Amino acid sequence: MAEVRLPDGRTLEVPDGTTIRAITEQIGPQLAKAAVAARLDDRLVDVSTPVAGAAPLTVLTGKDPEGLEVMRHTAAHVMAEAICRLWPAARLVYGPTVRDGFFYDIDLDEPIRPEDFERIEAEMDRIVKEDVPITRIEMTRQEALERVSGDPYKTDNIQRADGEIISFYRHGDGFEDLCRGPHVPSTGRIGAFKVLSVAGAYWHGDASQKMLQRVYGTTWPTGKELRAYLDRLEEARKRDHRVLGRQLDLFSFHEEGPGFAFLHPKGMIVWNEIVDFWREVHRRHGYQEIKTPILLNESLWHRSGHWDNYKENMYFTVVDNTTYAVKPMNCPGGLLVYKTRKHSYREFPMRVAELGLVHRYEASGQMHGLIRVRQFTQDDAHIFCTPEQIEPEVIGVIDLVQEIYRAFGFEEYHIELSTKPEKHIGSDEMWEVATRSLAGALEHRGLAYQVNEGDGAFYGPKIDFHIADCLGRTWQLGTIQLDFSMPQRFELVFTDKDNTEKPPVMIHRAVLGSLERFLGILIEHYGGNMPLWLAPEQVRVLPISEKTLDYGQEVLTVLQQAGLRAELDRGDEKIGAKIARCHGDRVPYMLVVGPKEAESRSVGVRMRGSKATQTMTAGAFVAAAKEKIATKALE
RNA sequence: GCCAACGUAGCUCAACGGUAGAGCACUGGUUUUGUAAACCAGCGGUUGAGGGUUCAAAUCCCUCCGUUGGCUCCA
Numbered sequence: 102m103a104e105v106r107l108p109d110g111r112t113l114e115v116p117d118g119t120t121i122r123a124i125t126e127q128i129g130p131q132l133a134k135a136a137v138a139a140r141l142d143d144r145l146v147d148v149s150t151p152v153a154g155a156a157p158l159t160v161l162t163g164k165d166p167e168g169l170e171v172m173r174h175t176a177a178h179v180m181a182e183a184i185c186r187l188w189p190a191a192r193l194v195y196g197p198t199v200r201d202g203f204f205y206d207i208d209l210d211e212p213i214r215p216e217d218f219e220r221i222e223a224e225m226d227r228i229v230k231e232d233v234p235i236t237r238i239e240m241t242r243q244e245a246l247e248r249v250s251g252d253p254y255k256t257d258n259i260q261r262a263d264g265e266i267i268s269f270y271r272h273g274d275g276f277e278d279l280c281r282g283p284h285v286p287s288t289g290r291i292g293a294f295k296v297l298s299v300a301g302a303y304w305h306g307d308a309s310q311k312m313l314q315r316v317y318g319t320t321w322p323t324g325k326e327l328r329a330y331l332d333r334l335e336e337a338r339k340r341d342h343r344v345l346g347r348q349l350d351l352f353s354f355h356e357e358g359p360g361f362a363f364l365h366p367k368g369m370i371v372w373n374e375i376v377d378f379w380r381e382v383h384r385r386h387g388y389q390e391i392k393t394p395i396l397l398n399e400s401l402w403h404r405s406g407h408w409d410n411y412k413e414n415m416y417f418t419v420v421d422n423t424t425y426a427v428k429p430m431n432c433p434g435g436l437l438v439y440k441t442r443k444h445s446y447r448e449f450p451m452r453v454a455e456l457g458l459v460h461r462y463e464a465s466g467q468m469h470g471l472i473r474v475r476q477f478t479q480d481d482a483h484i485f486c487t488p489e490q491i492e493p494e495v496i497g498v499i500d501l502v503q504e505i506y507r508a509f510g511f512e513e514y515h516i517e518l519s520t521k522p523e524k525h526i527g528s529d530e531m532w533e534v535a536t537r538s539l540a541g542a543l544e545h546r547g548l549a550y551q552v553n554e555g556d557g558a559f560y561g562p563k564i565d566f567h568i569a570d571c572l573g574r575t576w577q578l579g580t581i582q583l584d585f586s587m588p589q590r591f592e593l594v595f596t597d598k599d600n601t602e603k604p605p606v607m608i609h610r611a612v613l614g615s616l617e618r619f620l621g622i623l624i625e626h627y628g629g630n631m632p633l634w635l636a637p638e639q640v641r642v643l644p645i646s647e648k649t650l651d652y653g654q655e656v657l658t659v660l661q662q663a664g665l666r667a668e669l670d671r672g673d674e675k676i677g678a679k680i681a682r683c684h685g686d687r688v689p690y691m692l693v694v695g696p697k698e699a700e701s702r703s704v705g706v707r708m709r710g711s712k713a714t715q716t717m718t719a720g721a722f723v724a725a726a727k728e729k730i731a732t733k734a735l736e
Numbered sequence: 737g738c739c740a741a742c743g744u745a746g747c748u749c750a751a752c753g754g755u756a757g758a759g760c761a762c763u764g765g766u767u768u769u770g771u772a773a774a775c776c777a778g779c780g781g782u783u784g785a786g787g788g789u790u791c792a793a794a795u796c797c798c799u800c801c802g803u804u805g806g807c808u809c810c811a
Contacts, residue, residue, distance in 0.1 A: 204806095212740065300806030301739025308808045312739055315806070343804095347747075356784075356802050414810085459811090464737045465802085467809065477811065565811090577811055615811040646768040673768070681772040695770055707771070714771065 105141075105158040115152065122148045122286065125160055135162040137285040138171040145171070147237055147283040163292055163322030170198050175235065175284045176225075176291040176320040177203040182276040183224035184213070184316065193278060194254040194304065194313055200573060201330065202319030206302055208254065213314050218296040221316075225294065228273070232289030235272045237282055242267050245279070254304075255279045293327040294320035340571040342624035343470040349629055349687060351637070352471065352620075360468045360475030362617055367637035370666065371620060374635050376456065378508065378733070379480060379613065386501050388452040388482060393434030395458055399424040404590055405433040406526050410559040414461045431457035431481045432584075432609060436591045439485065444595040449605070450486035450494050456616070457481050471621030472576055478616040484608040485588075485595070488534075491606055495542035495564070495581055498610045502566055502579045505612050509623060510632075510735045514568045515575070516548055519556035526560055527586040535583035536562040560586045561609075571625040578614040578622065583607075629687045630709060634730045640667040641688045642704075643679040645695030652699035656692060656719050663723040684709060689736075690726065692719075 103117050105124060115124060121141065125133040125148065136148050142156035145167060152158070161168030177196035180203075185191050188209055196205035207213070213221075240248070242259060245267035249255035258279055259267055271277040272288050285291060295318060302315035321327040338344065346352045351368035354361070364372060383390070396418065402408045407415065407429065416427040428434060435453060444451070460476045467473055484494050506514060518539055521532045539562055543550050550564070557563055566579035584607040587593075594602040613619035623635075633639055640660055644653035653669050660667035668688075670679045676693060683691045693705035693714065706722055707714045728734075 215741065298805060299740060302807045303738080306808070308738075312807075314739075317806080354803090359802065461810080464809075466737060466739095466807085468803090473810075479811065580811070611811070613811090618811055643771085645770055648768065675767095675769050675774065676771055677769095678773040679771085684772060691771085693771065697770085705771080712771080 103152045104155040105152055106156070108157075108159050117153045118151045120149050120151050121146070121158065121160065124152070124158070128160075132160055132162075135164075136160045137163055137168045137290060138283045140167065145283050147235075148286050149237065150283075169322065171283055172285055172290065172292050172322070173198040173203040173320050174280075175288075176294050176318060177205050178235075178270065178272070178276075178278055178280070178284065179225050179228050179288055179291055180221065180294075180296065180316065180318055181205045181207070181278060182228055182272070183221050184209075185276070186224055187217075187220060188213075192252065192254060195258065196278075199317075202297065202317060204315050204317045206304075206313045206315050208304075208311065208313050213299050213316060215299065221296050222294070225296075228288050229291060230289070231273060232287050233273045234287045235270055235284045237284075238269045238271060238277075239266050240269075241265060245269070249279060292320045292322045293324040294318055295327060295331070334572075337571040340625050340628040341470075342472070342571075342621040345624050345629040346471070346621075348685075349637070351624070354470075359465070360463060360473075362471055362474055362476070368620070370637040371623075371631065371635050372616065375613070375616065375619070375623075379456075379505070382501065382505060383454050383482075386452070386497065388454040390454045390456075391435065391438055392455060393428075393431060393438065393457065395428055395460075396425040397428060397434060399426055401433050401437075402426045405436075405587065406560065406590060407433070410524055410526070414463070416460050416462060427460045428457070429459050429461045431455050431459065431479060432483060432587060432607075433591075435481075435483045436587065436593060439483075439593055440591065444485070444605070446487060446595055446597050449595065450484050450490050452482055452484045454480070454482035471617045471624075472570065474615075474617050477618065479611050480613045480616060482610050484610065485593075485605040486608065487597075487603075488606055491538045491583070491608070492542050492545065494608055495539060495583075496545055498581050498608070498612075499542060499546055499548070499564075502612050506566075506568075506579075508733055509626070511568055511626065514566050514578070516543065516550040517553050517556075517565045517567060518543065518550050519553040519558075519563050519565065521562065522555045522557050522559060524559050525557070526590075531585040532557075532562060535585060539564050539581065539583060558582050558584075558609075560584045566614075568622055568626075570622060571628075576618060576622060578619060579612045580610065580614060582609040584609055631687065631689075632729075632733065632735050633689050633726065634733045636687070636689050637666065638668055638686065638688050639665050639726065639730075640690040640692060641683050641686075642667065642669045642692045642694060643676060643683070644670070645676050645693065647673060649694050649696060649699050653694045656694055656704055659719045660692075660723065663727065665723065665726060680707070690722075692722065 102114050104112055104114055106112050113124060121139045125136045138161045139146055139148055140159040140161060141150060163169050163172055181193050181196055184207060188211060190209060192208040194206035194208055242265050245259050246256060268280060268282055269277050270280045270282060270284050297317045297319055299314055299316045301312045303312055304310035319330060321330055349367060350365050352365055353363045411429060415429050418425050435455060457479050459479055463473065463475050486494050520536055561582050561584040563580050563582035565577045567575040567577050569575045588604045588607050593605055595605050597603050642653045642657050644650045657667055657669040680691060689709045691707040693707060698704055703716050704719050704722055705714045705716050
């Protein structure tokens with residue numbers, strides 16, 4: 102007899118070899134109908150799996166995250182079959198689930214186009230209606246290799262698979278695919294699906310390999326959930342910083358300068374507020390600030406190693422037969438400043454910041470609004486210190502990063518530690534010491550992090566801070582990079598206690614990363630609704646009619662005298678229209694002034710996003726607003 | 737850079753072989769308004785650029801530029 106323990110604590114005794122499906126039938130017809138897969142003894146399995154011995158069993162339905170993932174995985178297979186029916190020449194490569202959906206990589210010379218999606222969905226519908234059982238076939242690795250012989254992709258997949266038992270899944274008569282599983286019991290059980298997009302993807306993510314067609318889709322337990330998901334996507338697009346940037350007149354891009362952002366007056370207000378705050382925090386954390394040139398002689402870049410390691414991302418210009426590079430990084434210039442005089446251990450740690458404008462040539466396909474550009478301002482700093490000071494300094498930077506992110510309301514970010522890449526300078530020993538110090542600092546602060554082997558900068562390992570945009574794509578903001586190489590290349594020294602000259606350790610770090618990117622992420626984070634301290638226009642005075650325009654002007658003067666960024670709506674529209682426009686412009690406060698308010702010398706305060714109004718004196722409003730600004734209230 | 741799609745008025749979109757149209761914005765006028773968009777009129781386009789096919793091209797074909805979604809690469 103087998104003994105399965107259910108999540109509610111019950112134990113069921115069934116004969117060995119009883120399938121999970123039979124057990125679900127025993128528990129209840131509802132569950133039997135809803136079951137898509139199961140977790141048996143901590144393994145994800147098909148419901149057709151027989152049980153033996155004693156094991157915990159959790160039956161999964163589309164409501165469980167794991168069950169939904171199984172549905173999505175099966176949906177990928179169903180889509181693959183549909184595509185194979187429509188394009189018999191298609192070769193299947195790899196079809197995993199991703200967040201909120203799945204994709205299948207397909208090798209097919211004829212392009213699959215968005216107008217084909219309906220045909221694919223119709224064919225999938227047919228497969229779903231057929232509702233054929235999905236069965237698992239197991240065999241040895243050798244048998245599996247023979248079964249797929251001639252198919253380079255599946256052969257490769259088998260060679261990469263773990264374990265000696267290789268499984269295939271088959272549904273209907275013809276369709277079979279190499280797969281670890283598990284899958285839902287039949288093709289009728291994949292929920293409400295939609296084919297979303299198609300894009301090129303290199304085999305194994307290697308640009309030297311063939312480009313495959315990656316077809317993306319999603320599926321949800323019910324049509325209602327599918328529609329809710331599509332609505333969410335639609336909503337997310339409204340938060341897109343490129344859309345809001347145009348709508349709110351913050352910035353623009355032009356064909357004349359692809360990848361170079363033009364900041365408009367309102368965008369500059371946000372920018373300057375960020376910079377003011379940044380300077381205040383950095384002064385408090387013991388940073389000095391410098392500014393170095395954008396164009397520097399090519400020879401400097403030979404010395405720094407950028408010529409050998411970064412040339413393809415750099416811009417150059419020739420004047421008087423001399424080649425200058427447009428700086429892609431601020432460090433070499435900062436090192437020239439360091440070398441203008443002797444340094445003592447007493448100055449260390451020396452924290453030198455620079456809001457440096459850098460240019461990096463990015464291939465055309467990777468630009469993305471403000472988030473990925475060819476010219477950006479790094480909130481850079483270089484910390485010169487002794488080896489003993491590395492860990493406390495890195496901890497200090499981590500604390501600084503957390504303080505600044507918190508001020509903007511960023512609670513969700515993740516941390517990555519990147520190690521030695523193939524193309525690098527410096528000895529293996531240096532890399533090891535540097536990498537250990539970074540990990541040590543993270544562990545000291547008890548922060549979880551993910552290791553990216555081989556993803557470091559060419560001069561040292563790094564810690565990166567990543568934040569997601571409106572569509573869930575994550576981007577790197579802050580970074581802490583250790584560098585034992587650059588000081589050697591530039592023969593930097595400091596005089597130590599024992600009166601000998603030694604090379605300092607250099608830490609490159611950025612908190613916001615790129616101001617442009619940060620601004621983009623910030624816009625999406627707030628959906629354009631900037632907190633009061635950042636809002637380009639903080640208050641708008643709305644007269645009920647021209648009759649109270651004069652009083653409105655008076656209130657405006659009070660607001661402006663108090664240092665608030667305020668405007669007066671002089672239009673002759675009705676008050677409802679003026680309010681609607683304020684919402685569109687994302688103005689945090691609306692002050693309605695009509696005859697009543699003029700009479701009592703007050704203002705009717707209405708907050709963005711709310712219907713409630715409150716009457717108070719202009720002075721009381723100013724005091725409350727200034728308090729919010731001073732504390733950088735997030736509302 | 738690669739794969740696919742897209743590019744029409746300032747913005748959002750329509751017209752899909754027969755000499756470009758709407759809403760919003762903008763300008764002028766009417767209205768003098770009480771809490772999420774009053775009314776009328778006007779202005780506005782060598783349809784991203786260049787070439788080709790055709791009696792005729794926004795529409796079909798080619799090249800380039802830009803943008804979008806991915807891949808690769810990075811802040």
